[in-house]
Amino acid sequence: MVASLSRLSFVLFLMILPGFSGKDLPEPDFKIISFEEFESLAAKESEKLRIFNFWATWCAPCVREMPYFEEANKSNTDMELYFISMDDARRPERVTSFIEKRDIQSPVYLLNDVDFNSWIDKVNPDWTGAIPATLFVQADGTRHFHEGAMEEPELLSLINQLK
Amino acid sequence: MKNFRPLFLLLFSILLTPSLALAQNGGYEVGDTAMNFDLPTVDGSQVSLDGLENNQGAIVIFSCNTCPYVQAYEDRMIELHQRYAPKGYPIIAINSNDSAVSPGDSFDAMKKRAQEKGFPFAYSYDESQEVIKTYGATRTPQAYLLEKQGDEYLVRYIGAIDNNYQDAASVSEPYLANAVDALLEGSEINRQTTKAIGCSIKWSRNSE
Numbered sequence: 356m357v358a359s360l361s362r363l364s365f366v367l368f369l370m371i372l373p374g375f376s377g378k379d380l381p382e383p384d385f386k387i388i389s390f391e392e393f394e395s396l397a398a399k400e401s402e403k404l405r406i407f408n409f410w411a412t413w414c415a416p417c418v419r420e421m422p423y424f425e426e427a428n429k430s431n432t433d434m435e436l437y438f439i440s441m442d443d444a445r446r447p448e449r450v451t452s453f454i455e456k457r458d459i460q461s462p463v464y465l466l467n468d469v470d471f472n473s474w475i476d477k478v479n480p481d482w483t484g485a486i487p488a489t490l491f492v493q494a495d496g497t498r499h500f501h502e503g504a505m506e507e508p509e510l511l512s513l514i515n516q517l518k
Numbered sequence: 519m520k521n522f523r524p525l526f527l528l529l530f531s532i533l534l535t536p537s538l539a540l541a542q543n544g545g546y547e548v549g550d551t552a553m554n555f556d557l558p559t560v561d562g563s564q565v566s567l568d569g570l571e572n573n574q575g576a577i578v579i580f581s582c583n584t585c586p587y588v589q590a591y592e593d594r595m596i597e598l599h600q601r602y603a604p605k606g607y608p609i610i611a612i613n614s615n616d617s618a619v620s621p622g623d624s625f626d627a628m629k630k631r632a633q634e635k636g637f638p639f640a641y642s643y644d645e646s647q648e649v650i651k652t653y654g655a656t657r658t659p660q661a662y663l664l665e666k667q668g669d670e671y672l673v674r675y676i677g678a679i680d681n682n683y684q685d686a687a688s689v690s691e692p693y694l695a696n697a698v699d700a701l702l703e704g705s706e707i708n709r710q711t712t713k714a715i716g717c718s719i720k721w722s723r724n725s726e
Contacts, residue, residue: 409715413586415620416718441715443586443684470681471714472693485657485718502656503718 384459385451387444390468394477396437397492404434404518407490409466409478411441412453416504417487421459423507428461433518440465441486491517545654548710552578552664552671555649557612557642558625560632565610565640567664567671574606575665575674575701577694580655581611581641583631584622585717588659590683592635595659598679598695599639607663607698609639614650615658615720623720647722657716663697674701677712 388396397407408424410417421438428436438459442450444467454463468474475484479500482488491499491513499517546552556566567576579595581588599609617624625643632641644650653662663675675697680689693712700707 411586414717445684469684470690472678472681472691472712475713475715482713483656484713484715486715487718 385447385454385463385465387447387465387467390466390474390477393439393464393466396464397478397490398496401435401492402433402494404431404494404514405492406434406436406514407439407492408436409439409441409486409488409490411486412449413442414486418457420487420504420506420510421457423505423510425460426507427511427514431514431518434514436461438463493517545652546662546673546676548673548676550673552662552673553649553652554671555612555644557644557649559640559642560625560629560637561640565642567610570608572606573608573666575663576671577602577607577609577698578653578662578664579609579611579679580614580650580653580658580660580662580719582613582615582620582623582658582717582720583627584615584620585658587683587714587716591659591679592637594679594686596635596638598698601695602698603639605698605702607701611637611639611641612644612649613641614644614647614655616647616722619720619723647719650719655719657714657718660714660716661694663694663701665701675707675710677709678714681712683714 393407397405399405406424406428408417408421410421412418424436424438428434438461440450440463442465444465447465450463450465453459471484475482478490479498481500482502485502487504488500488502489505491501493499499513501513505513552567554567556564556569559565570576577598581595595609595611603609613623613628615623617627621627625645628641628643631637655662659679661675661677661679662673664671665674675694677693679692679694680686681691681693682689691709693709696709697707
């Protein structure tokens with residue numbers, strides 16, 4: 356009980372931490388969200404190219420490509436990056452300690468809905484469910500989807516093409 | 519204008535075909551005939567569809583050692599095999615991950631995992647990745663339920679095992695078991711395909 360309370364307060368502490376990114380981040384760094392919350396986030400109006408990268412702490416190809424996304428986000432003022440974690444919501448500390456250890460700057464939202472078949476197609480019908488996967492939402496709302504890991508040049512050229 | 523319709527349809531189908539092929543990853547759809555395979559298993563023998571006896575089909579599950587989703591389903595896979603193998607639907611688990619990319623998925627590591635968990639089903643190694651490419655699986659775990667008709671195996675269900683990897687007791691839709699039950703009862707399978715978040719396949723670097 357004490358352990359779970361301290362874990363909870365640690366998570367709460369992380370949730371109120373301001374974004375340390377050079378860019379002004381309107382959202383807290385870490386949050387557990389429902390699919391409905393993800394949908395309204397993805398549908399939000401924006402003048403920027405918004406990138407939602409689906410990943411998990413234990414997924415090696417995901418972790419490998421994360422720095423490419425973060426670097427791109429630093430050098431592009433006209434994009435917004437969100438990491439959408441598929442980790443187990445019963446163990447949020449795995450994600451929060453990862454954020455701390457890897458010094459992740461972008462907001463990380465843990466999508467807590469294990470009824471995968473009910474929402475995968477709503478993100479994109481081309482998604483088979485494998486991670487990593489990335490959803491790009493252009494300023495006009497057009498969606499572009501990529502399943503699988505990306506190399507840095509591929510990601511940068513895609514960003515330039517879409518923004 | 520009416521005369522142009524066949525042309526439009528032709529153009530439309532040409533435009534549409536590549537994207538459809540991409541969405542299916544060139545693999546099987548429900549209704550297709552599945553290829554036979556002959557793969558080495560962790561107990562030192564071989565497993566093939568042709569070599570199964572007294573069966574009505576097979577539950578082929580693309581699996582591995584390292585994926586947390588697979589690990590969450592291992593006990594359920596054991597239970598499904600124990601429930602359905604006697605009824606003619608044994609599980610055949612296939613690991614296709616390249617051990618150079620994912621060392622924890624080597625054949626030796628598979629043998630160790632099978633022993634630790636006491637897998638009652640065949641756990642086999644698709645080292646060339648030929649089987650998974652033909653089937654078109656993109657993640658682990660991903661199940662293909664096959665029904666035997668004569669000498670052929672027809673694909674009847676493709677997708678997830680159920681709708682809650684975290685907690686077997688909270689499953690509200692046991693997709694795979696429902697599909698096997700439907701075949702056993704000779705009724706329609708309600709949900710023939712489902713999707714789930716899974717681990718990407720660790721493809722051989724020289725094959726891409």
